Amino acid sequence: MSVELELPVLKPTDFASDQDVRWCPGCGDYSILAQMKKVMPTLGIAREKIVFISGIGCSSRFPYYMNTYGLHTIHGRATAVATGLKTVRPDLNVWVITGDGDGLSIGGNHLMHCIRRNMDLNIILFNNRIYGLTKGQYSPTSPLGQRTKSTPMGAIDNPLHPLSIAIGAEATFVARSIDTNINHLGETLKRAAAHRGTSFVEVYQNCNVFNDGAWDYAKDRDTKADTTLELEHGKPLVFGKDRDKGIRLHGLEPEIVQLGKGINEDDLLFHDEKAAEPSLAYLLSRMRHEDGFPEPIGVFRSVDAPRYDALVNEQVELATKEKGPGDLDALFAGGETWTVQA
Template identity: 85%
Template sequence: MSIETALTVLKPTDFASDQDVRWCPGCGDYSILAQMKKVLPTLGVPREKTVFISGIGCSSRFPYYMNTYGVHSIHGRAPAVATGLKCVRPDLQVWVITGDGDGLSIGGNHLMHAIRRNLDINIVLFNNRIYGLTKGQYSPTSPLGQKTKSTPMGAIDNPLHPLSIAIGCEATFVARSIDTNINHLGEVLKRAAEHPGASFVEVYQNCNVFNDGAWDYAKDRDTKMDTTLELQHGKPLIFGKLREKGIRLNGMNPEVVELGKGITEDDLLFHDERSPEPSLAYLLSRMRYEDGFPEPIGVFRSVDAPRYDVLINGQIDEAIQKRGKGDLEALFNSGDTWTVE
């Protein structure tokens, strides 16, 4: 236990750095930053044991605004940097802050392998469906037909779905929240931090300058009860202003049904975030508003699995026990050597 933890009860303001926050007024990033600062004091982890690592993008300014250790790395490589840090310093709580461009374009390969290895890091992906820092080009999550500065006639790439990718990589913790749903967002971040393994959180985040209103259907008071569905472990998938609608399976396909008229809660699909089989979690990640479904928010999956950081350090300890600590100088001068004159 650190001196700070032993003597001081930390507050959200203790996690705020002295740097001016330089996001556009009204940006959804402010909300995510605020909820992160509220959650961290509840975790009991001292600031010197907390590290934020980012790549490049608006979201990647995050480490500057946290009064913790931080690494502003290079485009898309934050998961790789986090992997190295967590393996050599397993005592640290490591957060990766990324965006839909940084994490899913140039960083897609690094993100995928960090997730499949299940090392104990927390990945938060801000999804605003646009490149904001580079002024409005379409991103890997931009929907088909979206007109941007780089797609003036409309995007023709099929968009990536972050949670589907994470679940396809056997992620052990997968969740989604919304920047303006502050209580829900705080709860999701807390659960992600407490999960022993790789946690992946997608946050629907509004870029009010270059893609304003991308998630209005999921945020507007008049529509969100019909367009989103809050997942609760062990509970049926029910939604709607009057909780009058639900999701059931028709064969392998989900369908929206109305309760009553012979349909009861028992006919609906029940959420099981702890199922070792990821198929239903993947099915939920594919539900889209544009296809007539509510989009789930909350924890899709939370299971235990072997952790890369634990296993690799176990192998190192085993090797040291068998062969000793070793001698780097001796290693460099062993085997086939030659002299350059």
């Protein structure tokens, strides 16, 4: 007879480990950690069923600070390790913590394939547009012309845009939030956790030592209403301190319009996070402050699709049913074998 065990009521403090948090004072990582601890108790999942996996970087210290299981892996390979774990332990709730350097440079290939497979993972990418742990070199998301220790004359690489990469790989859940927008960040993490499939969340995160102020335009009280646009499913794209500006399509290009004088909300582009075709989500991911547009935050895309981890386990079950559990020794000895003579 099976007995249902009632889970203890957990609090955010129950998810805090006994490790000293070793990020620089004022780092945006603290905010992300705090919101993650607040979200965890709401999931109703035992700590023993939760795993945080990271690569290398400031963000990748995250597993040490969560009172769950965790793996601190090698540079760029967190998604590969998470893929293996989730495949053999589909009962676990798996989170990948990475950064713009770890996830988009050496880890870019692994990240892309994890997303296209639609593994049931939650990937949180901290984007501070710099390499922080290695002391201030430019990263794959650093803007053109940025002067860093490794680009004293200014960066000449065309930057990657994480959400465009994820949507291009047809991620089933894509979102963006900001480290200091704590309520929005917490709700975004909850949405990601509830999604079945790959959840990809980019967080604008400040490195106050090596790239301080990279996202000030999206965070400053006096500017953020005009430089960000909060996405709401089924709602028109309206923004501005007075909610008097919007985004509409001019052909295939977005354009900013002033509401009033013959233009109303019905003329604007309406957000549809459930659209099977990812073109709208991709268009939104290309709207950037440097081009004069507000940058969307919130959920860009949330759709259902087959999951790799579920499908591979279905194949294993079917093969076992049709052919039996298999024999490892017979497998090793089967096929073409030979003996090496001394």
